[in-house]
Amino acid sequence: MRLVVLDSYAVAADDLSFDPFASLAQLSVYPRTAPEKIAERIGSAELVITNKCTIDRAVLEQCPSLRYIGVTATGYNIIDLKACSERGIVVTNVPDYSTKAVAQQVFAYLLHYCNKIDRHHRRVMAGEWQNAKNFCFYETGLMELQGKTIGLIGFGHIAKQVAKLALAFDMKVLVSTRTVRQEDRAQFPFVEFVSFSELLKRSDFVSVHCPLTPQTQGMFCKEQFEQMKSTAVLINTARGPVLCEQDLKEALDQGQISAAYVDVVSQEPIRQDNPLLTAKNICITPHTAWAPRETRQRLLDIVYDNLAGFLKGEIQNQVK
Numbered sequence: 001m002r003l004v005v006l007d008s009y010a011v012a013a014d015d016l017s018f019d020p021f022a023s024l025a026q027l028s029v030y031p032r033t034a035p036e037k038i039a040e041r042i043g044s045a046e047l048v049i050t051n052k053c054t055i056d057r058a059v060l061e062q063c064p065s066l067r068y069i070g071v072t073a074t075g076y077n078i079i080d081l082k083a084c085s086e087r088g089i090v091v092t093n094v095p096d097y098s099t100k101a102v103a104q105q106v107f108a109y110l111l112h113y114c115n116k117i118d119r120h121h122r123r124v125m126a127g128e129w130q131n132a133k134n135f136c137f138y139e140t141g142l143m144e145l146q147g148k149t150i151g152l153i154g155f156g157h158i159a160k161q162v163a164k165l166a167l168a169f170d171m172k173v174l175v176s177t178r179t180v181r182q183e184d185r186a187q188f189p190f191v192e193f194v195s196f197s198e199l200l201k202r203s204d205f206v207s208v209h210c211p212l213t214p215q216t217q218g219m220f221c222k223e224q225f226e227q228m229k230s231t232a233v234l235i236n237t238a239r240g241p242v243l244c245e246q247d248l249k250e251a252l253d254q255g256q257i258s259a260a261y262v263d264v265v266s267q268e269p270i271r272q273d274n275p276l277l278t279a280k281n282i283c284i285t286p287h288t289a290w291a292p293r294e295t296r297q298r299l300l301d302i303v304y305d306n307l308a309g310f311l312k313g314e315i316q317n318q319v320k
Contacts, residue, residue, distance in 0.1 A: 151203030
C-alpha cells in the first residue's frame, strides 16, 4: 500500500522523521503541499497523513483509492468527515498528547509576567546595572504566585494539569466549566467551582482551556473584560476565536486588564491587520505550546500506532 505524508514539516520539522513509517507502507513524504497539489500528490495512494492540508469532497473525488486519513493533530476540521463516511474512509486523530506541554507554557507565561526576566536581562546588557546609582537594581512589579488566584475556563486534561501546577505554587484555583463532575470534585478538592462571571471578578490570572464551539466563540468580549480586575492577566492557549480580538486590544490599551498572553489567534498564521499586533502589554507566541520535541515525538508515535492499528484491523482514535 502507498502512504503519502502531505506536510511533514508541521510535526517533524528538522529534528524528527517519518522514516519509521516506511515499515508500514510504501512511503512518500512532502515537507509541505500547496492546496492545488493535494489531490495530485495523494493520487492512487490508499493512506494519507496530514496536519493542515485540507482534504475535502473535491479532493476525495480525485482520489478514489483512499482508505485512511491520519491527522497529526487533535483537531480535524480540515477533513470532510461526511464525505469520508460516505466512502468508508477511516479518519483518526491524536487526542491528549500535549497536555503537559501546554500546561508548561501557561506557567511560562505566568513566570514571564511575575519575574520579568527578559526585561531585567535587556537592562543589564544595556549597561544599566553597572551604571546604577543604587546597589539593588530591580524593577518594581515583581510578584509571587503564592496566594494569587488563577481562574480556569474549562476543565479538561490541560486545565487539570494547570490546576496541579498551580497547587504546587500555592495558588488558589477557580474553575468555570459547563459540567461539574463529582469525580472532579473528589480528585481536586482544592479547586473551587464557580460561575463564569464570578471567576472573572475574582481571578488574578484567567487561563482559557475550552474547545471552540458555537457557544464559546467570542465568549471573551468587551463585557467580560469589564468584569475582570484591572490587574488581571488573560492567557489563551485554546483557540483564537474564543476571544474578540478588537475588544481585547481595547481592553489592554485602556488598562481594563493588565496584560494578555496568547498562543493562538483567529487566523493563523497571524494576519498583518490583526489588532493584537498593535495592542499594549501583550505577548503573542506562534502556536508553540504543543511543540516541544518530546511532545511532537509522542504525537508521531501515536500517529504511527493509529496507522499500524488500521492496517491490522484494530482501529484506534477514530474520528466519528
